[in-house]
Amino acid sequence: MMVRATQRLSNRVDFNLLELFDAVYRLRSLTAAGLELGLSQPAMSRCLARLRDAYGDQLFVRSSEGLLPTPAADALFECAGVVLEVVRRSLEASGFEPRTSNRTFHLAMSDTAEQVFLPRLAAHIARVAPSVDIESRQLSTPQLAKAMAMGSVDLALGYFNFENDGLYQQKLFDAQYACIARRDHPKIPAKLTLSQFKSLGHVVTGFDNTAHASAVDAFLRAPNVNARIAMKVGHFLSIGPIVAESDLIATIPRSLALNFERSHNVTTHSPPLRLPSYAVSQYWHARFNKEAGLLWLRSVIKELFS
Template sequence: MREAPVKPISRQVDLNLLDLFDAIFRTRNLTEAGQSLGLSQPAMSHSLSRLREMYEDPLFVRSRQGLQPTPFAERLAGPVAAALQIVRGTLEKTSFNPLTANRTFRIAMTDLGEQLLLPMLVKRLAVEAPHVRIETQDKTIGPVAEALATGELDVGIGFISGKIPGIYQRVLFSDDYVCVVREDHPMVRSPAISLEAFRQMGHVLADLPGGAHTGVIEKILKAPTLNANVVLKVNHFLSIAPLIANTGLIATVPRNLATTFVNSWKLRLVQPPFQFPSFDVTQYWHQRYDHEPSNVWLRNILGSISRDVERADLAKTVIQGD
């Protein structure tokens, strides 16, 4: 024998009536309860009649001390108040307090992002969120988008081309490309390298899996009009600095990263013999977490420190004569 289908709770209970029951139980006065709910006396009387019909119990009876609950209403009061509190709680937005938060944020970024952003991020967190931890992961954009959707990752940072369904993006800063050579390179004496020298020198290329930088740089270097001599491909940008410092090779890298190379190694920045395109470094996150307080906070922190990375003040002065 098939069981009768259970009626949806919305057809059995009117939430407004439960709110009314709670108000009457607390005040023991129909007029005062109506004022707290913004209802007139007739509306309160009508709603109380519906409540009595729904529960098949008088619920409240008049006395000299006001409306007194029946034994059934006494038993009902606790569960109703608890249920209303739960419902109200769903309407309250959760907050995020970085000073007391104890959690781990997971960010997708390459070694380039780690070099540029992590030192400043850790410094900020030490003051503003001392118990927050950071884990970075280097993934191609496909797995990153999936991990953002599932919550495995909180945000991603990098240079990506095009839009991805379900993924929101915000530009952190803009950058362009510049060449790096060792400080005493015999073929590069001026702030800009000649086209002939650029063709003759051996090039190092960072070949990051799924990285947009690789495609942009390699497309130009291998163009028929240039046909540069790419002698070495490496998996990470940070491998380039010691290679350049100890060889006669040249590399084309993002300018902000090149600036950190100059500060740590005996390298020079030189302008390439033609204009490489500029690009935007973006942070990206899944639409599910667009309003999630901790995710919003993290994105704002990253946006703030990224403004300090802008190349305008520092990097433009690194190339002598530029």
């Protein structure tokens, strides 16, 4: 019975349907997925109906935020991602040609890392691999390790504390932390002092998508600091506007602090206590260590940022 059911399912679900499902799941929209795949709205609706019939599940429900996946769709997405990646990589098994490839590379990094990596990477890829696409997203560290093992994420860029997850790591550069406060802060007339640092409220990011959250949190809670964490936010990019319009201060990657200084009413300060530098690296799973496309992408990133 199980064999016959599996055979019936395989007759109804092909690679194109899985590719359509993958696009709808990622984009949460039939229209957007159709544009990506070059299919009309009626064709997309027919294909989605075939998928729903094959799996006996609605897969997506409409909401004000777009199409929301059901639990069955969440499970299917993980499996479909592996299948699609295996097929795509098998087509490139004999080599990777950047100028002719239309591959999409899936990267994971924080919003602050996107500011560091994506502008220069986008410009370079446009020159040497004009049909290659990049998708970037944020995942928690445990989710990211699993996604790289499955092949749904090709590379992670940034500062992470992975456990023994079968991952390779290549250091790109060392980076430092800096503090920011609003320019007209009433309690910081000049240089940020240790007393001010301890007494003022701090805003931090609390999302576990890099090692920054735990590193800064541990530093602020250390016995010789014991600073008050007054606010936790989900993204680094929220910190600049908050600091610019409040008396809160923040300790963040220096590259982001300098960006905020250019775009918001904040000033960059050296931390009054020494914080160790941290290594910004690229990470990938051992399964794909010799895969041609990823060898190329890793070499590009190493060349651009080391």
